[in-house]
Amino acid sequence: MALTLYVDTARWRAHHKHVQDQFPGLVPVCKGNGYGFGHERLAEEATRLGSDVLAVGTTYEAARIKDFFGGDLLVLTPYRRGEEPVPLPDRVIRSVSSVDGVYGLVGARVVIEVMSSMKRHGISEQDLPQLHAAIENVRLEGFAIHLPLDRTDGSDAVEEVIGWMDRLRAARLPLHTMFVSHLKAEDLGRLQQQFPQTRFRARIGTRLWLGDHDATEYRGSVLDVTRVAKGDRFGYRQQKAASDGFLVVVAGGTSHGVGLEAPKALHGVMPRAKGVARAGLATVNRNLSPFVWGGKQRWFAEPPHMQVSILFVPSDAPEPKVGDELVAHLRHTTTQFDRLLDR
Numbered sequence: 001m002a003l004t005l006y007v008d009t010a011r012w013r014a015h016h017k018h019v020q021d022q023f024p025g026l027v028p029v030c031k032g033n034g035y036g037f038g039h040e041r042l043a044e045e046a047t048r049l050g051s052d053v054l055a056v057g058t059t060y061e062a063a064r065i066k067d068f069f070g071g072d073l074l075v076l077t078p079y080r081r082g083e084e085p086v087p088l089p090d091r092v093i094r095s096v097s098s099v100d101g102v103y104g105l106v107g108a109r110v111v112i113e114v115m116s117s118m119k120r121h122g123i124s125e126q127d128l129p130q131l132h133a134a135i136e137n138v139r140l141e142g143f144a145i146h147l148p149l150d151r152t153d154g155s156d157a158v159e160e161v162i163g164w165m166d167r168l169r170a171a172r173l174p175l176h177t178m179f180v181s182h183l184k185a186e187d188l189g190r191l192q193q194q195f196p197q198t199r200f201r202a203r204i205g206t207r208l209w210l211g212d213h214d215a216t217e218y219r220g221s222v223l224d225v226t227r228v229a230k231g232d233r234f235g236y237r238q239q240k241a242a243s244d245g246f247l248v249v250v251a252g253g254t255s256h257g258v259g260l261e262a263p264k265a266l267h268g269v270m271p272r273a274k275g276v277a278r279a280g281l282a283t284v285n286r287n288l289s290p291f292v293w294g295g296k297q298r299w300f301a302e303p304p305h306m307q308v309s310i311l312f313v314p315s316d317a318p319e320p321k322v323g324d325e326l327v328a329h330l331r332h333t334t335t336q337f338d339r340l341l342d343r
Helices: 009-022 039-048 059-065 099-103 125-137 157-170 185-194 206-210 269-282
Strands: 003-007 053-056 072-075 092-096 109-114 139-146 177-181 199-204 216-228 245-251 288-293 296-300 308-314 325-328 339-342
Touching: 009 039, 009 206, 039 053, 039 059, 053 059, 059 072, 099 125, 109 125, 125 157, 139 157, 139 199, 157 177, 157 185, 177 185, 185 199, 199 206, 288 308, 296 308
Parallel strands: 003 339, 053 072, 072 092, 092 109, 109 139, 139 177, 177 199
Antiparallel strands: 003 216, 216 245, 216 325, 245 308, 288 296, 288 325
């Protein structure tokens, strides 16, 4: 009895191949919880794709994944002086986003991040004159630019990359490799055509691993079903049942990420109205669960527990049975499954 991630493996891998064909030389990204699949599984899939580099989020992730992936590991979090040293093999490449950081990585393999319109990490145009001396003592693997997902000002992602390519070229810095993020395949093609001497490498995580929603599915097993009548009290807080129905105990609780949500960027009137409605219902202890039964998402009977959730299924819906599985709409990057089964 578990929260299970089912993977239609053939379909999932066909999607990987499709993305790889669109982005030649792509660098798969495996960070956080491994996009819901885990580091070990994604390292296996990256190896299957023939990838020579796998990008990870932190040095700690690199330390965990190094035994599962034989190629180079690119750490995306920029190096900072004074960070805790983590023993890593020479095949690890560090990202760096400051001139001082480059000086702090003598002898290391580095990728230098430039400041994009994300305004998160990166060297500025004013830093470029100082880079010549700084890169003499490192093994420069290339430059990188991390681009925003949305461009509400109508600007062009390709033009932003071209702008940086021109600045780097004017500063006479090496342009043999440029790592890019969040570009479309046609954007990459435009860049490659304009700069044929540079190898553009797309770092891709979400689009690669989660781009085909129908290839994966979470399901929680029903552990118990108790019939209740309207007014019956139940649960830790001894609430009253609002109507006749069933209390359904299903695998999947807060330790799995059930009931936990990351903040979302809402666009448009309808999504915002739904958000307001959900917040209003939550104030009267009405919270919609991610579990689906009888074709509908069902309400939590009470807040999810650590490893299980208790749902209320009204009596006009089919009665769940112990052992049934309920589809759960869960966010991969915040979910921890009990088991993964390939179909």
